[in-house]
Every structure is written in structure tokens, then in C-alpha cells.
Amino acid sequence: MKAVMKPGTGLKEIGMVLAAAELEGLSAYVVRDGDSVAVCMPGACGAEFESRISRLPGVESAAAFARGFKIVSREFRSGNTVVNVSGVRIGDGGTVIIAGPCAVESREQLMRSAELMRECGAHMLRGGAYKPRSSPYSFQGLKEEGLRILSEARERFGMPIVTEVMSPSDVPIVAEHADMLQVGSRNMQNTALLEALGSAGRPVLLKRGMMSTVEELLLAAEYIASAGNRSIVLCERGIRTFEHVTRNTLDVAAVAVLKDLSHLPVIVDPSHATGRRKYVKAAALAGVAAGADGLLVEAHPSPEDALCDGEQSLSPPEFADLCASVQRVAEAVRPAGSRGVGGEL
Amino acid sequence: MKAVMKPGTGLKEIGMVLAAAELEGLSAYVVRDGDSVAVCMPGACGAEFESRISRLPGVESAAAFARGFKIVSREFRSGNTVVNVSGVRIGDGGTVIIAGPCAVESREQLMRSAELMRECGAHMLRGGAYKPRSSPYSFQGLKEEGLRILSEARERFGMPIVTEVMSPSDVPIVAEHADMLQVGSRNMQNTALLEALGSAGRPVLLKRGMMSTVEELLLAAEYIASAGNRSIVLCERGIRTFEHVTRNTLDVAAVAVLKDLSHLPVIVDPSHATGRRKYVKAAALAGVAAGADGLLVEAHPSPEDALCDGEQSLSPPEFADLCASVQRVAEAVRPAGSRGVGGEL
Amino acid sequence: MKAVMKPGTGLKEIGMVLAAAELEGLSAYVVRDGDSVAVCMPGACGAEFESRISRLPGVESAAAFARGFKIVSREFRSGNTVVNVSGVRIGDGGTVIIAGPCAVESREQLMRSAELMRECGAHMLRGGAYKPRSSPYSFQGLKEEGLRILSEARERFGMPIVTEVMSPSDVPIVAEHADMLQVGSRNMQNTALLEALGSAGRPVLLKRGMMSTVEELLLAAEYIASAGNRSIVLCERGIRTFEHVTRNTLDVAAVAVLKDLSHLPVIVDPSHATGRRKYVKAAALAGVAAGADGLLVEAHPSPEDALCDGEQSLSPPEFADLCASVQRVAEAVRPAGSRGVGGEL
């Protein structure tokens, strides 16, 4: 956290902030930048602490600098990061739509999907070759065969590919075929995997664990960044709560919180967040209205035949309708001419 | 739940649905409406059961008809209900903004609030005279004096008033001064209060309990409706989860779920949902994008001086900015000419 | 919170604690008691803050004194409170078993229940006359007729009665018939009801809200205590979490936390906590092992015929087995001769 002091603040006020840091068990140091004075507390975090600091006499503003994450924090980089995935720019003010089926089921299914998604307006194609499943007896994906099908679709339809990687030892082969590597919700704190992605040479799509706080998501991103890879896109995909009418609960405010605490792009997965086709559109529009840089949407040529997650997959007409509505909401929330303000890291 | 059968469906398929109901321990009966056949299961509910039924052979569609709520359900009334609060119509396709301070603190504070809110574009004024507080030692509100101040603000600025009522015995006096009576989150399952509101003669704003499911919220509304009062507006205000970077977690998809299951208007309270001023706007826009009929926003002439909830109250310029953005998003999500489709109940 | 300083601590260390309080926005004052020095912070609370304070140089120990509750706190009274319910003493080191059906269904059912419960070893009888139900169409209890049946059972079997009260206006009539008044989970923050119980003239059994924190439970107790009634027994009955294999999740550690923060007796309701007959015994024994002063158990002469909660009600043989096991565990966790150490408030 960085507490910026008001001009002319005396030693007593600065001392109070230093004492606050010590009380938290944190190191703190005073930074002078021209006329302004600030107190930096590298490990400080939490809404409550931030609000307490900001109410101290002499403090002009206190900005979070959450415990342990540095490279991915706003203090590290005040402008927005733009992640370039083989030409598709995520985080530059536009709304990138990544769509496709839950799993790559066959060559035919994926080609048909890719064609339909592109027609409807998707910018990137998603599809699982390695599938994390709760049960060892469920369909685990086509694995390498799936990767080859994804590669072929990229060539044929000119859309970058994102697909999940589940083990450090699979990072090289997935990186060879895909444009972007996805870390799934269940593996968000698989630190061996996060570290391996540091040298993957590909952008990473990091999904929030269904049971993870915003801070833990940023710390997971910090693992990747500190291992050498700063091309990271964060994804809010719903958290687990007591409410079960939807599969998860979309934490839409987390989009704003993440954009506030970090310079990384943030996208929303309305499909896993709701788990029910008829609520996907509302969740998608909510995410865009809250400031998301893009969407990750499950769509399938014929959802009723899908091998997994058919209940939450959109049909092509539903997906086309979603894309059109997203466009209108994105224009409503983004000031004209705002695209392109960020820079690539 | 109502399962509509495909044309020409035979006895075997209908029998399967009846068996499903019996297995749930529910009564079920076959309804013929012209050529179409449906199976009604009054107490059936749940996403999982609905999806199971909808996959049965011969079933064209299955629509939830959640356990125990009838009058407030979509099956009871397919069109949207419009609640008329002294001339302000909630649920007719527009976006109603209700704003004001957490608590009525003084005559001056409320008059200043009302004037500023009206200038910024609010349609109704909120303010607590009776305050539910976790601690008996916290400020409990000005009570009757607060009601009189609210009444005066209504007369002077021509805005309908909504304020909370906490006890059955207070219903008459609050109904005398306010245009709409609010049930707070902590009292959502206070059934004695809900029943008393059945004969209050005023519309009710029913806030979701921070720990209550969507189904429980609809059942609470059913208590009011079955006691004689159908002018009810539902309010999603954030639920309690493990995430504490925001005060609560806005369950934005619940807006779509509630509009799907019920004909009642739904508004969103982004102030309690986030608890932090800087995230209120994102949550508000997300709510509108998800289909909310309005917003309940805490704003204060000088938030830093507020006796309660100052951290989540918007300043007048922040509130004016919010109103302008809400307008743009509302236009983006609502088809042109969609206003006025509902009817008053 | 009270921070007790180490002997010989200097001004610098005391000042650090005072600064910590100011940073929290709390008043703090130094108390000298003979040779020892302490800093009292009436509104301070939270595990995190307590741990931070306890790590400060010069601090010997920091004991919570949670925000807003005073009369019910350990600081207010270091010995255990014993609540006397018509001769049954709760909190004196023994394990009081309160048992009976969810609802009073008929005179016959209740008399049979009372007889069986007494034979099996119950000390008090429970049974609902006013039933809080999520749906207005569910059985709402026999009301006054139920109260009369309960009164009769008390006379006939010599067991004190506890039953729920749901509205301030019902307090007098319930207090006339019952020995102890229960506040249900849904009404834990119904402050009008809590205040009315202040002058009920009967001990109160206060159940924790299913999504209320330990601190909120103590604040609810403080409402009753500050309104004049200090005969309060707290009840942990399971909280709402993402896990649904049981109806709720028994927060068994809360028993120890409550006993640590408050001098009031604490009992456990294993029936609502698990919602499934076959897990009730494990939850009951766990509660006793964690230090509970008693149990509130649903048992029914023939659970399969119960009008409500039959799935979680024990049959008479199951209940007798539970009582015997409870006795053994209670002896294992309580030092010999520990009974009777508390005093009535």
C-alpha cells in the first residue's frame, strides 16, 4: 500500500502512518518524489486497513498494494497492460470475445464451432484438449489429438486459440499448439504449474479459483509474473456460495476491484458463473458493464449433444445475439475514443 | 413447475413426468389447454430438477414454479408487474433511481440531500428513520421525528419516500408518512412483519437477506402477497460469502433469475453490495445491464460526515456521474420502445 | 479489547497500543490496577486485530472485547453464568439435554414425546407452537392451543418447557406458558423482538442465525441483556455454507469461541446442524467435546410421521443411545468435581 501525504504534512502525521505499518508487522519507508511525500508499505492490504490509513490525519489517499503482489499491482504500473495474443489485443479498451465448446470432441465438431463462432463475431477460439474433471471416470479430453485439431482450426479460420494446461510437464506441448495457455479454476494455486508458465513464452489466461479471494488470484498471477511472464489475463468465473440456483455466483464487483488493484486485463466467464444457458447473457452484459475487457463464453454448434457442460453452452443464434448486445453495452460504458490507451508490457 | 409436453405425446411420456413428481413427493396433475398438454407440479423447484424434467422424452419445456410461491411466480402472471409508488412506476421498462442518505440525521441534512438527489436525477428519496443495527449501542435512528422530516421533504421536493419499518406495531405510523415501506435484509424472514405489511396499504420494498437464497426471497414476498398486498419490489443487495474485499458479494445473476421466476420488479442496491464508494458505480451498471428495474443508492451531501455507512455513500458529483452512466447502459440493454409493456397489478 | 502490558513497560510501548486504537478509530484509555497496566479499547474486535496487538512490544496478552457487546462479555464477568430454568441449571458444568419434537402436533403426540424423552434422560422439553416457515403455505403451528398442550406436559411430567416466540406481541402469552423463550435462527436480528424479551421475565434461548457471525450473535444477546434480561443461553445450530451433504455446517469451534468471549452458557443443536438423523449423534458428541453446556435435540415418538423435520428427528431408541454416549463424553472432557463452579447472574 502507498499512502500519499498531503502537502506540508509534518513528522507527526508521517509517524502515525509508520506506526500503523509497524502495528501490522510490516516494513514501511518514506518516499519523497519532488514536493510530495508518501509512505510505502509493500505487504499491506485489505479494505479495512486501507480505509483506516486513509482516515489518518495528513493522509491524502491510500492505495492498496496487496500483501505480496508487486509486479501485477497498480503501483508497479499505473497504465493498463495490453496482452497481445497473436494479434488480438486484450486490455486496450475494446471487448474481446473468446468462444467455443467446453471440450474438443472431434475434428468436425471443432471446425463447425470455429466457423460459427467467427461468423457470430468471436475474436478467439477456446476448446479443451485436457479436461480437469472431478471424477476420474469422466471424459478427460482428447489430449494431444485435441491440440492438433485446435491448431488446424487456427490455421483454417485465422483465430488465435486458448486451451487449458494442467501439468508442468504438458506446458511445452500445449505452448507449441496454442496461442494462449489457460490455468483452470482448480489449478489456480498449483504453484508448480504457475512457475512453469513463467517460461512458457505464451500469454496466460488465469482463472480465479472458485474458492479463492481476489487477493489470492493476484498472488497466483504474481507467481507467473515473478517467474518471467507478464502477459497475463485474469478471469472472474464465479465463486462458490450457499446459493445454488446458479452453478456459481458471479462476483461482478471483483472486475472493478481487480482493475483497481492491478494493471492486468480482466475478462469474465458468464458460462461457468451461471451454469445455465438462460442466464448467461445477463451475466455477460453485467461483466462488460462492470468494466471487463472481454468474455470467455461456452458455445456449441448443438449444445444438446455436447459431451460436457451442454447446459451452459449457447447455441449459435444465442451467441450471435449475445455478441450484438455486448457491443451496445461496451459502447455505453466506454468513453468514445478510449481504445488503445494501454500499452503492451 | 410446469412441464409442457410436445404435441402428440403419449401416455408413457406423461407417466414418466408424473412418476418424477411422485419421486419428489409432490402432487402432480395433468392440464389440457386446447391442443397442448402440461403437467403441473405446484411444489417442484430447483435448477437440477428442472433440467432433469426438461430432458425427459416428450417434454418440450419445463418452467420452474418454485416450492411454495404462487402469487409472485411467473406462472401466476406472465406479464411484468408495475408497482406504482405515488406516481413513480417501477417495472415498466425504465430504470428508477432511489437515492438518499443511510439515515435521516437532521432536518437540514435531509433537505439538502433531497434537493441534491433531485437535481442529479433521482426519482425517489430514501432515508432511514428506524435503523437496524447490529449493536444496541449504535445510533438507532430519529424514529418518529425522522418520519416527519421525510414527510416534509416529500412535500417540498415532490419525491416519493421509501423508509424502513422494523416491527409490526410500527407499520401504521410508517405507512402514514412514507410512500413505500422497506423490509431490511435482517428482517426478510420476520414473518410477523411480512404479514403485517399485507394490510399496510403501501407498496413494499423487500430486500434479500444477506444469507437468503433466491427462493427464500420469493417465499418472503409470497408471505406479503398472500396477506393481501401485491405491490412488492424485490431488491438484490449482496450476499455474504468468503470474499471480504467488498462488504458483500453482489449476486448480479440473481436479477435475471428473479425476473425469470417472478413477475415482480427487481432493483439492485450497489451500495450495500460493495460497501466501498469506488466500486458502487461498477456494481450499479452491472445490475442495470443484468436487467434491473432500478437502483437503490446511498448518497450523502458530505459522505465523510455521515453518521452511518459513510464509506459507501456517494458524493453529489459521483451520484450525478452514476445517473448519467446508468442512463446510457439502460438504453443499451433495453430495446427501443419497450417502456410501458407491463401493467399494474 | 483489553491489552495487559508486561510489568515495567514504558511509555513508548503503551503509546504504541494507544496509536493502534486511534488507527482503528477507537477510543482507548489506560487502566492501572495495582502494579499492572492495561489499555482498554471498548469497541475493538476481530481475531486479526487481537493478534496484531498481542505481537506489539510490551504487550503481555490481548483479550477480545468485541465491538459493542459489553454485558455479555467475559470482561464484564469472568465467572460462568448459570441460567436457572425452573430448577434446571444450564452452565454449571453439567450437560443439559433439551429434547422433543419439532412441532407440537397434537395433545397425544406431545404427551407421548414428553414421557419418552423423560425416560431417556432429557432434562427439558422442547416443541414448537409457533413455527417459522419459509413458505406461508406450510404448517405454521398450533399456536395458543400448542402452548396449552405444552403447559399440560410440564405439569404432568415435571419438565421445564422451551418454545419459540416470533413476534414482540406474542411475548406475554408465550412467557405465561413456557419456562424459557426461544428466539429462532431467522429472528436473531429481529431487534424489536430482542428488546421485548428484555422484560419477558423468563430465560431466553437465543439461536445463532444461519449466516450470522459469532460477533453478531453476541450483539443480539447484548440487545436482550441491555433491555434488562441477563438469563440468556446461546445456541450454535449450524451455519450456511457451500456444503450441502448436511443441511447446515456445525461450527463446532464456535462453542469454544463463545465460551472464551462470553460468560453465557452455550448449547448445540445437532439436529438442525446436520439435518440428517444418522449424523446427529456425531455432531452432538462433538459439541459436548468442544465444551457445550447442553444440547437441543429433535426427537419424536415416530419420526416418519412428523409434520416437520422428520428426517432429522431421532427415534426414542436413538435418543436413549445418544444420552448415554453424551454422558460418557461429558465425563471425559470435564474435570472431576467441576460442577457447580458458576453462579446465577
Place this chain on the structure above:
Amino acid sequence: MKAVMKPGTGLKEIGMVLAAAELEGLSAYVVRDGDSVAVCMPGACGAEFESRISRLPGVESAAAFARGFKIVSREFRSGNTVVNVSGVRIGDGGTVIIAGPCAVESREQLMRSAELMRECGAHMLRGGAYKPRSSPYSFQGLKEEGLRILSEARERFGMPIVTEVMSPSDVPIVAEHADMLQVGSRNMQNTALLEALGSAGRPVLLKRGMMSTVEELLLAAEYIASAGNRSIVLCERGIRTFEHVTRNTLDVAAVAVLKDLSHLPVIVDPSHATGRRKYVKAAALAGVAAGADGLLVEAHPSPEDALCDGEQSLSPPEFADLCASVQRVAEAVRPAGSRGVGGEL
């Protein structure tokens, strides 16, 4: 799930169960075993479904057979599995205590810990060489050096060692030094790791994810079992809820649920469950009272100096007191002569 039918049940009743399975989208088959008839539904699960099936006419009992787990289920093996860890038998009716510091910090610290733990009554030694940390900048463990220190402690004090493994590629080296391999909460759904443990040749201690359901825990165990390793001990270590007065919420009823659904031993980690030294004992006794086969406890020669988790580590006298109390409660809940009833798998 297996539904056992009453003797003499007719086709209609069996058909009803078959229809129920079909409605769930499950395969079902009728099994005749002598005179008795049962319907097996391999993928069926859930308390609600089980209860629905058990209420059908003609059904004598329905026992869960949760979706996807087979080898680890009670149906697969009705007796209790005993896991033998280098001579220490977990699951045979006794209460095994595994204790030690959070992390191996130095040779001296671990030797001192091992000596003290053994004196106090621990059966096995724990200590982290590879530490999963939320932040990449926190202490990550001594790694291989830590493993060597653990090995040395085993030789010197004759206690089997359990330590965490975090990556498939580390399985061989950890298996070389440790007697039992631990999967941490964050890696419970790291399926690559689970599969690698199938051929580790060492028993596995599988900790429940902090926001994973009981069913997901059993499915994770099934991954290990189906990959070839059936020596698995499950560990309940607290789940993440809204309550933050303790670090997590011990789901003590899950012990009984797991013992009901699976034949695997179950232990409890009261240290992570509460996160606060003063509540560890209550949680430990509750776990034993609920039927746990053992405890995993953090203890440290001088908790205030611990590099991690010092707040929840017991001092040697506290640990000795815990061991004595555990013994008394274990005797109270276990029928005399019950040890040794299980068999090794």
C-alpha cells in the same frame, strides 16, 4: 447408490426406482442376492436424492454411492480400511496423533520438535519441506534439504514421517524420504499430482480443499485409488465460510459423513481448522468425538519463533495436555475392545 428393496416387493416398486434413475440420467440395474433384491445406480448421489429414493414404496434402505467414486466407497468395501504407515496403523479403532511444526526450518528445530512430540505421545511426525504459499515471496521451504532432515529425524526417533508433495515430478524424491505423502488443500484437485501418487508406493494423506465438498474429496481419493494406490487417509481441515473469527470452519460432521460414505480412515487437522492456538484443543476433541481416526496437529518447540503458522502451533505443554484429553475422549466414544476390527487393504 444402492436401493435395497423390501422382501416380496413387486415389479411396480422396482420399476419406480428404475424410473427414478432414468429421470436422473443414470444407468440402473437390478441385482438379486439370494432372497433380496436391490437396484444399483452407480452414478447416483446426494442427500436429497437418497432421501427421495428411501421414501419410495417398497424401498427398505438406500445407501449413497456417490457420483463417480467407487473404489473408495462403502459399497465397494464394507469393512474399515486400515492404512499402515511404517507400522503405525490408521483406521483400526485407535486414535493416531501426527504432530510437528508447520515447516522444517533447521536441523536443530526439527530434532527438538521430534523429541518433544514423541515424549508427549505423538505417533508420527509431520513437517513441511515443500511449502505451498499464497505469495511467491514467502518462505517456500527447505525442499530437498528439508527432506534429508526429516529422514534423519525418523531414524533417530523412530517415528514415521509425513510431508507434503506439490508436483508430480517431486513424487519420487519425496517418496524416497517420507513414509507418507501429503496432498495439501490447494492441490486437492491437481489431478496430475493425484495420478502420480497412484504409483508412489507410499500411503497418501489427502487434505480436503478449503472449499471442496465431501463428494469432491472422495472423487479426488478415487483418482489416487484408480491410479493404483488404495492406502489413502482423508483429512478434514476446515472449510472456508463467511465466519472469520477462526481461520476456517471445522466441518466436524464431515467426519461422520466420510466414515459413512467411505471405508477410508479420516483424520482431523484442528490447527488449520481454527488457526488460533487457544481453540485447537476444543476442535481436536470434537473431531475425535465425531469419530476421527486421528489428528494432524501443528506443534512447535517455541511457537513464537515459528517461520510460519506460529499463531496456530501448540507449545509442548499444550500439546501434552491435548494428547491426554484426546485419550479420554477416544475411550468415551469407542466401545471397549473395538480396536483392530478393520483390515489392511
